[in-house]
Amino acid sequence: MATIGIVGSGNIGSWVARAALAHGYEVVLSNSRGPQTLSELVTELGPHARAGTTADAVAAGDLVLVAIPLKNISELDPELFTGKVVIDANNYYPQRDGQIASLDDESTTTSELLQAHLPDAKVVKAFNHIAAAEIVSTAQPAGTPGRRALVIAGDDQTAKDQVAAFIDAIGFDVLDIGPLSEGWRIQRDTPGYVRQRDLTQLRADVEAAKRYRDM
Numbered sequence: 001m002a003t004i005g006i007v008g009s010g011n012i013g014s015w016v017a018r019a020a021l022a023h024g025y026e027v028v029l030s031n032s033r034g035p036q037t038l039s040e041l042v043t044e045l046g047p048h049a050r051a052g053t054t055a056d057a058v059a060a061g062d063l064v065l066v067a068i069p070l071k072n073i074s075e076l077d078p079e080l081f082t083g084k085v086v087i088d089a090n091n092y093y094p095q096r097d098g099q100i101a102s103l104d105d106e107s108t109t110t111s112e113l114l115q116a117h118l119p120d121a122k123v124v125k126a127f128n129h130i131a132a133a134e135i136v137s138t139a140q141p142a143g144t145p146g147r148r149a150l151v152i153a154g155d156d157q158t159a160k161d162q163v164a165a166f167i168d169a170i171g172f173d174v175l176d177i178g179p180l181s182e183g184w185r186i187q188r189d190t191p192g193y194v195r196q197r198d199l200t201q202l203r204a205d206v207e208a209a210k211r212y213r214d215m
């Protein structure tokens with residue numbers, strides 16, 4: 001697993017890039033405005049980072065992080081993602097994303113929406129519940145007592161195993177909470193959302209999570 005393709009190079013995309021680079025990965029980053037607008041960032045990131053189009057970033061990625069606002073996922077060309085393992089960092093903020101009826105009535109989840117848009121990709125939910133800069137500042141080596149844990153959810157076990165290995169490599173324990181449909185357990189306003197938790201605490205938070213309708 002050598003290259004992380006990063007679609008969306010704002011907060012979460014740039015901090016996952018820094019974490020990946022610090023642990024020996026290559027990164028290829030894209031945004032909506034084109035690679036020429038990422039020259040300052042890739043200069044800062046150094047020789048193992050480059051900017052490309054979204055097609056370049058997806059094609060290059062052994063894993064592909066989608067780190068764009070939820071309202072923009074319909075802009076992604078599904079054909080680019082065929083066969084790819086896609087990490088979804090999305091959250092739903094109606095004030096940013098507009099009202100999305102199927103999330104408002106809790107008949108689906110954010111990562112299931114991305115999976116539906118990218119039917120030939122294998123989507124794994126991860127990184128949605130950590131503040132971007134903490135992906136570097138709270139990372140610790142495996143075996144550190146109290147090491148921070150991050151959730152994954154997904155419908156494909158092999159894809160989840162690959163994403164779990166990446167998350168462990170960059171500094172976190174991993175809690176697999178099951179299929180994408182369980183992703184609501186770590187959505188905005190749940191106990192584990194953006195709090196620093198070790199594996200035991202995070203498991204308890206996920207089990208205690210309530211649907212918005214039950215809050």
Ligand SMILES: NC(=O)c1ccc[n+]([C@@H]2O[C@H](COP(=O)([O-])OP(=O)(O)OC[C@H]3O[C@@H](n4cnc5c(N)ncnc54)[C@H](OP(=O)(O)O)[C@@H]3O)[C@@H](O)[C@H]2O)c1
Nearest residue numbers: 008009010011012031032033068072075090091128131132
């Ligand atoms: N910020 C955090 O700490 C954090 C933590 C966890 C999860 N998240 C979630 O991650 C997602 C991204 O948040 P963010 O804070 O990283 O956003 P952000 O800083 O606003 O960055 C968004 C990035 O997405 C790019 N983009 C937008 N539409 C695109 C498209 N169609 N194709 C390619 N790139 C596109 C933007 O490019 P341009 O600038 O060129 O338009 C920009 O690079 C959100 O759902 C957020 O809730 C954020």
